[in-house]
Amino acid sequence: MTESNTTAGSGIGSVDVAGNKRDSGTLKSVESLDENNEMARGLNNRHVQFIAIGGTIGTGLFLGSGKSIALTGPSIVFVYIGVGIIMFLLMRAIGELMYRDPSQHTFINFITRYLGRGWGKFAGWSYWIVLVLIGMSEITAVSTYFITFFDTFGFDLSHWKWLIELCFLAALVTINLIAVKAFGEAEFWFSMIKITLICAMIATAVVMVVIGYHYDAVQITGQDGISPAGHAGIDNITNNFQIAPNGWLSFLMSFQMVFFAYEMIEFVGVTVSETQNPRKVLPKAVNEIIVRVLIFYVGALLAIMVIVPWTTFKPNKDGSFASPFIMVFQFAGLKWAAAMVFFVVITAASSALNSLLYSAGRHLYQLASESESPAFQKIGQVSRRQVPARAILVSAALILLSPIVNAIPGVSGAFVLFASASSAVIVFIYVLTMIAHRKYRRSADFIADGFVMPAWKVLNTVAIVFFVFVYCTLFLADDTRMSAIAGLVWLVVFGGYCLLHDRFQNRDLKAALQHRD
Numbered sequence: 001m002t003e004s005n006t007t008a009g010s011g012i013g014s015v016d017v018a019g020n021k022r023d024s025g026t027l028k029s030v031e032s033l034d035e036n037n038e039m040a041r042g043l044n045n046r047h048v049q050f051i052a053i054g055g056t057i058g059t060g061l062f063l064g065s066g067k068s069i070a071l072t073g074p075s076i077v078f079v080y081i082g083v084g085i086i087m088f089l090l091m092r093a094i095g096e097l098m099y100r101d102p103s104q105h106t107f108i109n110f111i112t113r114y115l116g117r118g119w120g121k122f123a124g125w126s127y128w129i130v131l132v133l134i135g136m137s138e139i140t141a142v143s144t145y146f147i148t149f150f151d152t153f154g155f156d157l158s159h160w161k162w163l164i165e166l167c168f169l170a171a172l173v174t175i176n177l178i179a180v181k182a183f184g185e186a187e188f189w190f191s192m193i194k195i196t197l198i199c200a201m202i203a204t205a206v207v208m209v210v211i212g213y214h215y216d217a218v219q220i221t222g223q224d225g226i227s228p229a230g231h232a233g234i235d236n237i238t239n240n241f242q243i244a245p246n247g248w249l250s251f252l253m254s255f256q257m258v259f260f261a262y263e264m265i266e267f268v269g270v271t272v273s274e275t276q277n278p279r280k281v282l283p284k285a286v287n288e289i290i291v292r293v294l295i296f297y298v299g300a301l302l303a304i305m306v307i308v309p310w311t312t313f314k315p316n317k318d319g320s321f322a323s324p325f326i327m328v329f330q331f332a333g334l335k336w337a338a339a340m341v342f343f344v345v346i347t348a349a350s351s352a353l354n355s356l357l358y359s360a361g362r363h364l365y366q367l368a369s370e371s372e373s374p375a376f377q378k379i380g381q382v383s384r385r386q387v388p389a390r391a392i393l394v395s396a397a398l399i400l401l402s403p404i405v406n407a408i409p410g411v412s413g414a415f416v417l418f419a420s421a422s423s424a425v426i427v428f429i430y431v432l433t434m435i436a437h438r439k440y441r442r443s444a445d446f447i448a449d450g451f452v453m454p455a456w457k458v459l460n461t462v463a464i465v466f467f468v469f470v471y472c473t474l475f476l477a478d479d480t481r482m483s484a485i486a487g488l489v490w491l492v493v494f495g496g497y498c499l500l501h502d503r504f505q506n507r508d509l510k511a512a513l514q515h516r517d
Contacts, residue, residue, distance in 0.1 A: 027447045030278060033103035040180055040386035043275045045284060047184030050191040051271055052289040054351040055264040057194055057296055059141065062345050065301060066321035068261075070313035072254045073245045074237045074305055080297050083258045087265055088290040089463040090430060092453040093437035094269040095286040099451035100440070102278035105366050107269035111432050112370075114439035118502030122495045123429050124367050130422040131360040132395060136402035138353040139165050145349055149342040152221075162403050172354045173396045176361065179385050180274045183358050190351035197344045198296050201325055204332050205303035208232035215331040221338035223322035228312065230331075236309045237302070249476060256473045256480065261297070263426060264352075265289070266433075270359045283451045307331055357399075361392035423480070424487020427471045434464045 043051075068076050097110045104110070108127055112120025143164040147157045157164065175186045207213075213232045220227045230236075244251035268285055272278050304324040308331070315321055329337030365388035368380030383389035437453070438460055440446060453459060474484035 027100070027450060030102055033101060037103045037273055038382045038386060039105070039274045039388075041274055041276045041278075042179055042181035043184045043271055045281045047181075047188060048268060048271050048275055048281055048285045049289060049292070050188045051184065051355060052265055052268045052285065053195070053292060053296075054187045054191040055267040055355045056262055056289075056293050057191070057198075057348070058261075058264075058352045059145070059345050059348045060261050061297065061300060062197075062325050062341060062348060063323045064321070065304065066313050066324045066327075067315075068254060068257050069301065069305065069310050069324070070315065070321065071246060071250050071257065072243075073310045074241055075243045075245075075251070076254055076258070077298055077301055079251075079254050079258050080261075080301065081294060083255060083262060084290055084294045084297070086463055086466045087259075087262045088286075089453070089459050090433065091265065091268065091286045091290065092451075093434055093456075093460065093463070094266055095282055096451050096453050097437060097440060098269055098272045099279055099282055100445065100447055102272045102275075102282065105270070105273045105362050107266065107433060108363065108429075109366065110440065111429075111436045114436040114443065115432060116502060117505075118499035119432055119495075121502065122498040123432050124363060124370075125498075126425050126490070126494065127429055128360060128363040128367060128395075130425050131356050131363065132398050133422050135353060135356040135360060135395070135399040136405065138349055138356060139169055139399055139402050142168050142346060142349040142353060145342055145346045149339060149346060152336075152339045152342065165403060166400070168350065168353070169396060169400055172350065172357055173392060175354065176357050176392050177383070177385070177387060177389050180387060183354065186354055187351060190347050190354065193344055193347045194351070195296065197325070197341070198300050201328055202299050202303040204328060205232065205307050208332060209234065209306050213332075215333075218330055220322050220327050220330055222316075222320070222326060224316045227327065227331075230307075230309060230312075232307050234306060236307070237305045239309070240311060252473055253477055253480075256470050259470045260423060260426075262293070264355065264359075265293070266430075267355055267359055270362050279451075286451075304328060353399075357392060357396060360395035360399075361388050364388070364391035364395055420483040421486035421490045423483045424471060424474060425490060427467050428487065428491055431464055431467050434460055434467070 072079065094107045097107060098104065106124075106127075108120065108124045111123045143161045146164050146168075147161065150157050172186075175182050209232045215230060215232075217226050217229045219225075268282075268289065272282055275281050304327075307328045308324065313321065313324075323338075323341055325341045326337050329340065334340070365380050365382075368376050368378070368391060371377050371380070379390045379394055380388070381390055437456070441456055441460075471484065471487075474480040474487075
């Protein structure tokens with residue numbers, strides 16, 4: 001369907017659960033929907049594709065994949081594929097909603113539209129807070145990786161940690177303030193660097209297997225003791241293969257680890273209102289992104305395990321794991337492997353922080369635009385460059401509090417508690433998004449010739465059940481149980497407040513209308 005023949009005719013008027021009137025049953029043109037869209041459509045398909053890849057492939061793949069391999073062995077590949085399929089269902093649901101109305105600045109708006117202002121307020125504020133908390137963690141990580149990178153050359157920059165954080169954040173904020181196209185270009189090149197390293201590692205593994213490469217015992221950077229000699233071959237995967245080598249509990253725990261590796265893939269749903277030809281780009285982006293991410297994740301894991309036997313992945317005394325990427329390149333004889341990998345890790349962390357700033361700015365802009373407070377509404381204004389500058393700056397200022405928060409014991413404890421809740425809160429928001437999608441499919445708004453999710457009744461339910469399963473697994477381990485409990489408390493307390501506040505507002509509005517009549 002072309003853009004020109006999707007212009008709405010006379011639809012059946014409807015009122016959503018938030019009380020907003022809107023046309024339904026017809027697909028309005030992007031031009032007509034954009035009447036109130038103050039943002040510039042400066043992103044193209046290339047930008048959107050790499051924004052999603054950049055948001056999903058983070059530092060976890062380069063530094064943390066050793067832990068996931070140690071947890072379940074080669075079967076971790078099947079976990080990545082399975083979870084990837086579920087995340088694709090989430091993206092199809094978001095894609096269908098955004099295709100219906102590509103003028104929306106965030107997929108959270110559909111929670112408000114189909115589940116009510118109470119749930120919309122809970123999801124909107126919770127998601128923005130989570131983005132800021134993750135941003136605080138990322139800015140700390142960026143400076144840590146930067147210091148580690150220069151430490152490989154003998155330079156100690158640990159005393160300049162706060163200045164490094166300030167400089168990185170200032171640079172990324174500037175990129176976000178220039179124009180949305182500048183943000184898209186930055187994400188494209190950040191992602192290209194990550195993809196280049198992944199492809200180089202996969203190519204190295206293929207060559208080593210083909211030539212039957214044997215490597216000597218070596219001291220791996222970041223690993224206790226000497227790594228034993230070995231060889232490259234498929235038998236490193238197949239020998240002693242088991243689905244759950246460390247027990248079924250560890251296998252179940254791997255699902256939550258992989259799930260959070262895919263976290264933020266939904267950023268595509270934030271870019272639509274600033275994307276050129278959204279109804280052409282969105283379906284293509286959603287359908288292609290998950291395939292590319294799966295190739296990079298699964299390809300990288302297989303490449304690692306054909307070089308390094310999965311049985312050799314053991315934690316250090318402090319519980320950390322050496323980077324599998326560093327292991328592969330050092331076994332291949334690359335002496336400066338650690339420096340190269342940490343350079344890419346800095347890029348990955350910068351990319352994640354860049355995307356978080358972008359998304360946090362758009363979500364705060366949306367919250368301010370919907371606010372009844374004149375003072376708060378001022379944050380919901382765009383600059384002359386058509387970006388939500390004030391919302392970006394406020395979000396960045398809060399992220400910059402990270403060093404201060406970490407330095408104050410009492411505040412630091414509260415931060416850890418809130419940050420631990422973020423994992424569970426993300427699961428709740430995904431569930432609410434899928435429920436909103438179900439409501440949409442049953443509403444008069446549904447467009448049969450849109451970007452529809454096939455077999456939605458079954459697949460939507462499967463996704464919701466999986467998200468609930470992931471949340472339940474958080475209770476199984478000591479290091480994630482607090483996240484599950486803190487998230488539940490947040491849902492009950494803040495969610496309850498939002499629902500009650502909305503209920504009282506509706507009651508007062510109804511009483512005022514009756515009094516006027």
